[in-house]
Amino acid sequence: MLRGFVNTFAGNPLDRAADRRGDLSWQKAAILRPDALALVLSRGRPLVEADPGGDLRIAYVRGDLTLQLSAEAPAFLGLWKETPIFAVEVEGAPPLLAGAGGFEELREIALRLPATEAAICATAKGLFAWRERHRFCANCGAATESAEAGWKRRCAACNAEHFPRTDPVVIMLATYQDRCLVGRQERWPARMFSALAGFVEPGESIEEACARELKEEAGLTAVSVRYHSSQPWPYPSSLMIGLIAEVTGDQVVPDPVEVHEHHWLTRDEARAVIAGTHPLIRKTSPVAIAHSLLSAWAEGE
Numbered sequence: 588m589l590r591g592f593v594n595t596f597a598g599n600p601l602d603r604a605a606d607r608r609g610d611l612s613w614q615k616a617a618i619l620r621p622d623a624l625a626l627v628l629s630r631g632r633p634l635v636e637a638d639p640g641g642d643l644r645i646a647y648v649r650g651d652l653t654l655q656l657s658a659e660a661p662a663f664l665g666l667w668k669e670t671p672i673f674a675v676e677v678e679g680a681p682p683l684l685a686g687a688g689g690f691e692e693l694r695e696i697a698l699r700l701p702a703t704e705a706a707i708c709a710t711a712k713g714l715f716a717w718r719e720r721h722r723f724c725a726n727c728g729a730a731t732e733s734a735e736a737g738w739k740r741r742c743a744a745c746n747a748e749h750f751p752r753t754d755p756v757v758i759m760l761a762t763y764q765d766r767c768l769v770g771r772q773e774r775w776p777a778r779m780f781s782a783l784a785g786f787v788e789p790g791e792s793i794e795e796a797c798a799r800e801l802k803e804e805a806g807l808t809a810v811s812v813r814y815h816s817s818q819p820w821p822y823p824s825s826l827m828i829g830l831i832a833e834v835t836g837d838q839v840v841p842d843p844v845e846v847h848e849h850h851w852l853t854r855d856e857a858r859a860v861i862a863g864t865h866p867l868i869r870k871t872s873p874v875a876i877a878h879s880l881l882s883a884w885a886e887g888e
């Protein structure tokens with residue numbers, strides 16, 4: 588078992604069995620197996636149902652049903668022990684699925700699903716979001732076709748191969764002495780603050796991206812950058828890289844475009860934010876990696 592901090596949407600328990608993806612005869616047989624299961628999504632929202640023992644769970648359908656639900660080949664997510672697990676995206680709410688549960692926005696229900704199932708949903712959501720954006724070849728503009736059980740797009744016109752994208756984003760808690768920095772964008776809901784964040788640019792290391800973002804968004808100078816944990820974030824294809832960065836001072840020069848307001852928090856205040864008792868800052872969502880970073884720092888990491 589892999590050790591380390593597991594954020595929401597990480598911890599997919601499936602064996603991705605990538606060696607099976609290109610085996611067409613195995614794939615064709617696997618989808619028809621009576622034990623094969625499929626996760627269904629509609630516009631990125633997974634089909635879920637009430638779980639008698641808890642809150643919500645994935646409403647898996649039989650693997651062979653996917654052939655009636657969509658003209659596109661299902662994606663192979665992997666194996667749960669010996670059981671093949673597929674995913675299919677449908678239009679709207681097909682009558683075939685009447686009574687099978689409901690489609691829900693993943694971010695809103697992530698904490699009501701078992702963590703492992705939230706991670707499986709995030710995998711399928713990210714994969715289908717990529718497919719939707721890569722129906723045409725980025726090299727020559729011709730239509731692409733699915734390969735490797737949904738994990739590759741191939742262009743018959745120029746032979747280019749396209750693979751699912753993962754875009755690295757640095758998200759960092761700046762610390763100075765015994766305080767840490769959170770900021771908010773003007774368009775966010777009232778009292779919502781988070782760690783600062785930004786995309787890694789070409790030619791940058793993770794540490795350099797972190798230092799640049801802190802300089803751009805808050806005028807701060809980083810002297811050390813420590814990795815905490817990461818999080819797949821399928822909106823649509825980010826990998827959040829959670830960092831704790833020590834800076835040389837607490838004089839903030841806000842970026843007038845990106846960050847509207849900042850707060851330096853003591854550890855006590857950070858604990859109050861996490862508990863939802865801070866007078867000015869609303870509780871951070873446990874779904875977000877910013878919550879993990881703030882909790883880790885508040886507890887002395």
Ligand SMILES: [Zn+2]
Nearest residue numbers: 724727742745
């Ligand atoms: Zn092409």
